[in-house]
Amino acid sequence: MPAVLPKLVGASCIHKRPEPIMVASDLPYPCSLVFNAGVIKYNGEYVMIFRNDYGTDKERFEREGRDFTGTSIGIARSKNGVDGWRFDPLPIIDSNDPNKDPELRRYYDPRIVEIEGKLYLCLAMSTQHGICGAIAELSPDLKTCRLISHSVPDNRNMVLFPEKIGGEFVRLERPMPVYSRGRDRFDIWLSHSPDLVYWGRNAFLLGVEDVPWANDKIGPTASPIKTDKGWLTLFHAVDRDDETRGKNGWEKKWTKRYTAGMMLLDLEDPSKIVALYDKPLLVPDMHVETDEGFRENVIFPCAMLLEDDGEVKIYYGASDTCVCLATAQLDELLALFDERV
Ligand code: BMA
DSSP states (O other): OOSSOOOOOOOTTOEEOSSOSBOGGGSSSOOSEEEEEEEEEETTEEEEEEEEEESOOHHHHHHSOOOOOEEEEEEEEESSSSSOOEEOSSOSEETTOTTSOTTEEEEEEEEEEEETTEEEEEEEEEETTEEEEEEEEEOTTSSOEEEEEEOOSSEEEEEEOSSOBTTBEEEEEEEOOTTTTSSSOBOEEEEEESSSSSOEEEEEEEOGGGSTTOSSEEEEOSOOEEETTEEEEEEEEEEOOOTTOOOOBSSSOOOOEEEEEEEEEOSSOTTSEEEEOSSOSBOOOSHHHHTSSSBSSBEEEEEEEEOTTSEEEEEEEETTTEEEEEEEEHHHHHHHHHHTO
16 A cells, blocks of 8 residues: 555546535534534435534634634534525534533534434544444434433444344444554444444454555445445545645644545345445545645545435535535446446
8 A cells, every 4th residue: 555645536427516515604503614414304304414613713723723612413404405404593412511421522423314213313422531433313303312322432433224134223333443453544344233222243344455545544424325236335435644735724734535435235234245346436626625624635424315316415524614415326326336347
């Protein structure tokens, strides 16, 4: 694996909307950055659940060193999943909530899925003693959220399959084994549960070394889509060590690049990879993804929806600053797996 990876190109069947579909100034409450959003179709509309970091801006961050004062998780709804987002007046979770458990720092990277009529959130959960992957149930009116379970640290990027498989819940996850892999080299695992509380039969699924354009870490992104050929599954992939990368955002230095790839998992045993597309599917290449924002060169999908007409919508956070949307036809995505054979 070369230390410096070449310029990357995404798949030509992906169509990115040229402008973000949600930016900080759209929110009805204080917001510096809005990103990494889960989206679901629910009760005839699209529901987005997104992260908002607040309490500073670029100038105060760079010149005064003022950090963000909080992170919240908010909800917005839209008729078409693209525009006209209507925001709930307050976030559903806030890191400054005076009633929160003092052990908890914040939640982020929300994913949402409906299984057997219930709405579940997967969240990264930052605690005083490490980062966990959390699963919570969202009430049908989308107003309250109840924590069901969380992993031990360090782990995150939990993603639930949208249905039980073999009678069990199945999730993808990304533990962070810092001792045994030499440096950050984090991989995707899969586990099963009878009840969303007890997780077991953990299986290694995909290693960072299996992804030709990654040299740092990979992780699950969005609930997989069931297709005739298998579970269509996105993942994010990170490369680093390109010393030509410098500031790239608000921080003094940000040298990582986040892209997305895809694989097909066996319908009955999703711990088996049926096919891995050996090139990146989505890479940061639009201005908003490469030249502006909190952390540039980051695209981070948390939702993938299949429409009745075969269109796949991929929602992703861009530059840790706004929410963007890419679309592709399902048959074109599946054809990419044949291309490599
Ligand atoms: C990851 C997560 C994401 C974020 C990404 C890039 O570790 O924290 O929320 O988008 O880093 O900063």
